[in-house]
Amino acid sequence: MGQAPIIEARQVTKVYTMGDQKVHALRGIDLEIAPGEFTAIMGPSGSGKSTLMNLIGALDQPTSGDMRIEGHSLSTMRPDDLADLRNRTLGFVFQQFNLLPRANALQNVKLPLRYARHEHIDADARARECLELVGLGERMDHRPAQLSGGQQQRVAIARALAGKPHIILADEPTGALDTKTSADIMELLVSLNASGITIILVTHEPEVAEFAQRQIHFRDGLIESDERRAS
Amino acid sequence: MKFSVAIASAIEALFANLLRSFLTMLGIIIGVASVMTMMAMGEGAKARIDEQISALGASTLTLRPGSMRRGGRSMGAGAATPFTEADLDALAALPYAGAVSGQLNSSVTAVSGQTNWSTSLTGTDDAYFEIHDWHPVEGRIFTPREVRTGAAVAVIGKSIVENLFDGTDPLGQRIRVNNVPVSVIGVLEEKGQSSFGSDRDDVIIIPLTTARNRIIGAHRTTPKNVSRIEVMVADGYDLKEAQNELVEYMRDRRHIKAGGDDDFMVFNIADFVRARSATQATMGVLLAFMAAVALFVGGVGVMNIMLVSVTERTREIGLRMALGARGSDIMVQFLAEALVLCGTGGLIGVTLGFAGSWIAAKTGGWEMAISPQITLISLGAAVVVGLFFGYFPARRAARLNPIDALRYE
Ligand SMILES: Nc1ncnc2c1ncn2[C@@H]1O[C@H](COP(=O)(O)OP(=O)(O)OP(=O)(O)O)[C@@H](O)[C@H]1O
Numbered sequence: 001m002g003q004a005p006i007i008e009a010r011q012v013t014k015v016y017t018m019g020d021q022k023v024h025a026l027r028g029i030d031l032e033i034a035p036g037e038f039t040a041i042m043g044p045s046g047s048g049k050s051t052l053m054n055l056i057g058a059l060d061q062p063t064s065g066d067m068r069i070e071g072h073s074l075s076t077m078r079p080d081d082l083a084d085l086r087n088r089t090l091g092f093v094f095q096q097f098n099l100l101p102r103a104n105a106l107q108n109v110k111l112p113l114r115y116a117r118h119e120h121i122d123a124d125a126r127a128r129e130c131l132e133l134v135g136l137g138e139r140m141d142h143r144p145a146q147l148s149g150g151q152q153q154r155v156a157i158a159r160a161l162a163g164k165p166h167i168i169l170a171d172e173p174t175g176a177l178d179t180k181t182s183a184d185i186m187e188l189l190v191s192l193n194a195s196g197i198t199i200i201l202v203t204h205e206p207e208v209a210e211f212a213q214r215q216i217h218f219r220d221g222l223i224e225s226d227e228r229r230a231s
Numbered sequence: 232m233k234f235s236v237a238i239a240s241a242i243e244a245l246f247a248n249l250l251r252s253f254l255t256m257l258g259i260i261i262g263v264a265s266v267m268t269m270m271a272m273g274e275g276a277k278a279r280i281d282e283q284i285s286a287l288g289a290s291t292l293t294l295r296p297g298s299m300r301r302g303g304r305s306m307g308a309g310a311a312t313p314f315t316e317a318d319l320d321a322l323a324a325l326p327y328a329g330a331v332s333g334q335l336n337s338s339v340t341a342v343s344g345q346t347n348w349s350t351s352l353t354g355t356d357d358a359y360f361e362i363h364d365w366h367p368v369e370g371r372i373f374t375p376r377e378v379r380t381g382a383a384v385a386v387i388g389k390s391i392v393e394n395l396f397d398g399t400d401p402l403g404q405r406i407r408v409n410n411v412p413v414s415v416i417g418v419l420e421e422k423g424q425s426s427f428g429s430d431r432d433d434v435i436i437i438p439l440t441t442a443r444n445r446i447i448g449a450h451r452t453t454p455k456n457v458s459r460i461e462v463m464v465a466d467g468y469d470l471k472e473a474q475n476e477l478v479e480y481m482r483d484r485r486h487i488k489a490g491g492d493d494d495f496m497v498f499n500i501a502d503f504v505r506a507r508s509a510t511q512a513t514m515g516v517l518l519a520f521m522a523a524v525a526l527f528v529g530g531v532g533v534m535n536i537m538l539v540s541v542t543e544r545t546r547e548i549g550l551r552m553a554l555g556a557r558g559s560d561i562m563v564q565f566l567a568e569a570l571v572l573c574g575t576g577g578l579i580g581v582t583l584g585f586a587g588s589w590i591a592a593k594t595g596g597w598e599m600a601i602s603p604q605i606t607l608i609s610l611g612a613a614v615v616v617g618l619f620f621g622y623f624p625a626r627r628a629a630r631l632n633p634i635d636a637l638r639y640e
């Protein structure tokens with residue numbers, strides 16, 4: 001490969017302390033993800049998948065070890081820089097969509113652009129473009145409640161795309177969707193990946209994971225297996 | 232995030248839950264409305280007092296027999312030797328005395344035809360009208376000659392016309408004042424209520440000598456007595472200095488030894504009214520304090536609802552942070568909401584304040600005194616309250632940890 005990894009984890013551990021009880025969610029993860037990769041993370045419930053995603057997403061800090069995004073070590077960054085990193089480099093897709101219920105599709109997609117302080121882009125045009133891309137050009141003024149689950153997740157993906165991210169993090173994006181809709185969403189993600197965006201996806205469904213080039217299996221806070229599919 | 236965007240979405244949030252927003256604002260509305268009404272009332276009362284001071288004659292000194300004992304206990308005015316017409320002549324000769332008037336006052340019953348009316352009688356001279364800047368709207372005032380000769384003539388106030396003559400032309404008519412007939416030669420312009428609430432137009436004014444000789448009667452030991460003297464200080468003389476000189480002059484005339492207490496009083500109307508306005512000012516401070524408390528309580532209400540809102544919207548805050556909002560963006564968002572709540576409350580409050588001041592002015596009988604400053608101060612108070620009480624909830628929101636907020640149930 002030879003290319004510098006876009007995501008790099010070195011001996012990353014995460015320990016949650018609840019009272020006098022300690023939960024070792026991650027026990028020392030070493031991981032490199034190259035730019036443009038499409039990775040699926042699988043594993044039993046509680047094995048630490050979401051914990052890792054939150055660390056990659058700069059939403060949380062590891063207990064020990066080093067997590068680097070595009071070469072920047074997250075533990076050395078200030079909160080405002082982390083916010084800017086999330087805004088410019090990362091895009092999140094959640095299992096429960098996490099759309100603002102009172103805002104329509106267009107407003108939801110524009111939300112991250114409000115916090116974009118470096119580039120001066122036409123937020124409205126960019127949001128429309130993203131909604132077109134996910135196939136919701138006709139539904140821009142619909143509120144989440146007026147959309148199906150699959151459509152809501154498309155809005156969420158459009159929102160993740162708005163800031164032109166390098167990485168999309170999707171934690172069980174199809175977890176709340178039926179098989180057919182899941183496949184549609186996965187095809188959308190594949191096409192985004194084809195345009196160069198690095199995608200990391202957590203899923204419990206093998207058929208969903210099949211869309212990825214690389215499958216990582218977690219068990220008890222450790223990587224159990226890491227397989228690349230020849231494409 | 233631009234502040235204008237934050238304000239716009241704060242307005243949206245306000246409309247999203249209109250009833251709750253309104254209830255939250257209620258405290259601010261009441262607070263601002265009362266701050267505004269209190270200030271307007273204060274201003275109005277002050278303006279009215281100033282007006283009264285000038286109406287009463289800002290340069291008039293009033294002399295009365297009697298003494299102010301130490302500790303403020305006053306001896307009955309009747310106990311001291313009354314002034315006399317000789318005093319009037321002597322005072323008139325002083326350089327700083329522009330005009331001098333002597334008076335005798337009494338309560339009387341006035342009768343015209345079948346109508347009875349209890350009123351007050353003032354026996355005085357022509358200078359009285361000059362000092363009080365009080366002029367007839369019909370007929371004339373009495374001449375110095377009529378004062379000297381004790382003519383049976385009367386100048387009456389508007390209320391006498393209404394109560395005794397039922398509004399018909401009283402000129403040339405007769406009034407029996409305590410059974411003494413006098414004929415009306417003039418009607419005075421309307422003065423309205425005094426600051427004590429009495430009707431200044433409810434008065435019959437006749438020559439001093441007529442009042443003393445035929446109606447009130449002279450003092451037992453001092454003929455030609457007057458019970459009250461008013462001295463209008465001439466232009467170019469300082470009121471306070473004139474007052475001090477007058478006291479010395481009268482002590483001399485009344486043979487009071489050095490160190491002895493005055494057996495008369497000299498005061499100027501302005502002092503008197505100001506003393507009254509001081510109590511009103513205290514009242515004003517008290518009311519303003521209550522208004523401030525109302526505003527404070529309103530602010531606490533806003534803070535309470537904002538805290539609830541931050542808790543309710545924890546997940547939303549987490550989402551915004553995941554999408555790249557900085558702590559400061561979240562802070563600005565919630566401050567903007569507090570500001571919009573309080574600002575809107577402030578605007579409604581100012582509107583109500585206008586209404587309140589108008590009502591207060593109507594009932595208090597003074598001009599509505601809402602200045603742009605009062606409006607600005609009231610609105611400013613609302614904004615300050617918004618910032619002050621919005622800060623703590625906003626900071627709490629801004630300090631949330633993104634992942635904890637996002638996972639919050
Ligand atoms: N905030 C937290 N406080 C305490 N323990 C936590 C917290 N978040 C996760 N854990 C624990 O850490 C471990 C890993 O959790 P994580 O959410 O990463 O699992 P997961 O692999 O995503 O599971 P699932 O497939 O059910 O989503 C679990 O044992 C979980 O109980």
Ligand SMILES: [Mg+2]
Nearest residue numbers: 049050051171
């Ligand atoms: Mg999970």
